[in-house]
Amino acid sequence: MPQTVQGVIARAKGAPVEVVDVVVPDPGPGEAVVRVDTCGVCHTDLHYREGGINDDFPFLLGHEAAGTVEAVGPGVTDVVPGDHVVLNWRAVCGQCRACLRGRPWYCFATHNATQRMTLTDGTELTPALGIGAFVEKTLVAAGQCTKVHPDADPAAVGLLGCGVMAGFGATVNTGAVARGDSVAVIGCGGVGNAAVAGARVVGATTIIAVDVDDRKLEAAKNFGATHTVNSSTEDPVEAIRSLTGGHGADVVIEAVGRPETYEQAFYARDLAGTVVLVGVPTPDQKITLPLLDVFGRGGALKSSWYGDCLPSRDFPMLVDLYRQGRFDLGAFVTERIGIGDVEEAFDKMHQGDVLRSVVVMEGSG
Numbered sequence: 001m002p003q004t005v006q007g008v009i010a011r012a013k014g015a016p017v018e019v020v021d022v023v024v025p026d027p028g029p030g031e032a033v034v035r036v037d038t039c040g041v042c043h044t045d046l047h048y049r050e051g052g053i054n055d056d057f058p059f060l061l062g063h064e065a066a067g068t069v070e071a072v073g074p075g076v077t078d079v080v081p082g083d084h085v086v087l088n089w090r091a092v093c094g095q096c097r098a099c100l101r102g103r104p105w106y107c108f109a110t111h112n113a114t115q116r117m118t119l120t121d122g123t124e125l126t127p128a129l130g131i132g133a134f135v136e137k138t139l140v141a142a143g144q145c146t147k148v149h150p151d152a153d154p155a156a157v158g159l160l161g162c163g164v165m166a167g168f169g170a171t172v173n174t175g176a177v178a179r180g181d182s183v184a185v186i187g188c189g190g191v192g193n194a195a196v197a198g199a200r201v202v203g204a205t206t207i208i209a210v211d212v213d214d215r216k217l218e219a220a221k222n223f224g225a226t227h228t229v230n231s232s233t234e235d236p237v238e239a240i241r242s243l244t245g246g247h248g249a250d251v252v253i254e255a256v257g258r259p260e261t262y263e264q265a266f267y268a269r270d271l272a273g274t275v276v277l278v279g280v281p282t283p284d285q286k287i288t289l290p291l292l293d294v295f296g297r298g299g300a301l302k303s304s305w306y307g308d309c310l311p312s313r314d315f316p317m318l319v320d321l322y323r324q325g326r327f328d329l330g331a332f333v334t335e336r337i338g339i340g341d342v343e344e345a346f347d348k349m350h351q352g353d354v355l356r357s358v359v360v361m362e363g364s365g
């Protein structure tokens, strides 16, 4: 029997989000219904509400979630009811040209649920990033459920589902930062601070955090930054060069998604260094660089989609590091809120007051 539960939708461009009844179908072949315990509020949810992603309103928002599998459809073998899972938006297909070449972290045909969740009048909902998890129960493709150790705080581990994985992976997977490297991270929100944390875990020895907000820089010190630069008062390119013997950092992570910060990243890296763009730009943004500098500075200019992660490989590993006290995932959780507080959480995100607000569903553990 389909179930009716409470969920948070964005009905129209720019309109405040609403808590409404959502109808969740029984899982079909390859699908799972997950009881959501927690779901973080990510910048991308706000982009959806503002119509910045596409016009497929109404959206069922939320996508950084931890929960418990309630039921699985026919043919599902990798998860069973009762499993503790983090939801991912990279359920790899195994068939596309990226998967067939052994690079599933680029999978170009990731799986989502086939059936749609609806409003009670039958209107189909578009789930954010193919998940939709500001809802008591959600329907996903079974491959979107990554099993993790049950005794970890869901509010913390759920954040691996998007922003924290994107930042950590930008450093560790895309940037391939190694022991002894120098790293600079421009923009230290949830994503950038996870990039800082990743640099510490793999043994970077100089980790420079750059932001325009001192509160974010304070947080960065706790995640492992060895130096901080407030770029509203100091030229970040000069500062990063002077902290790296006049040369620039081996790897610079751009976690804002703006042309001016990308240009800073480009010039703040050493010769033959790497720039990783993990911040998401808007369609109108452009960048102009002297082609001679692109050639003459060498190295690599890369983009990082979801931290080039493979959820089945990376989520359990990061949960282990968290449980061992080597990666402070809990420090990304600034506040725990109710399902009715998402709109207010968007305001706090806008003001820079939080790394992450996390919705805790009533009745969850």
Ligand SMILES: NC(=O)c1ccc[n+]([C@@H]2O[C@H](COP(=O)([O-])OP(=O)(O)OC[C@H]3O[C@@H](n4cnc5c(N)ncnc54)[C@H](O)[C@@H]3O)[C@@H](O)[C@H]2O)c1
Residues within 6 Å of the ligand: 042, 043, 044, 162, 163, 166, 186, 187, 188, 189, 190, 191, 192, 210, 211, 212, 213, 216, 231, 255, 256, 257, 261, 277, 278, 279, 280, 281, 304, 305, 306, 307, 349, 352, 354, 355
């Ligand atoms: N590539 C991916 O797969 C992926 C996944 C999730 C999020 N993202 C993107 O990553 C970016 C960051 O996300 P977030 O959740 O950390 O957002 P956030 O709003 O929490 O953090 C952004 C940070 O950038 C800082 N900032 C703003 N302007 C700056 C400037 N000119 N110089 C330096 N710092 C500046 C802000 O003070 C803030 O600390 C967004 O663009 C988001 O869409 C990408």
Ligand SMILES: [Zn+2]
Residues within 6 Å of the ligand: 092, 093, 094, 095, 096, 097, 098, 099, 100, 104, 107, 108, 109, 110
């Ligand atoms: Zn694939």
Ligand SMILES: [Zn+2]
Residues within 6 Å of the ligand: 042, 043, 044, 045, 063, 064, 162, 163
């Ligand atoms: Zn996100």
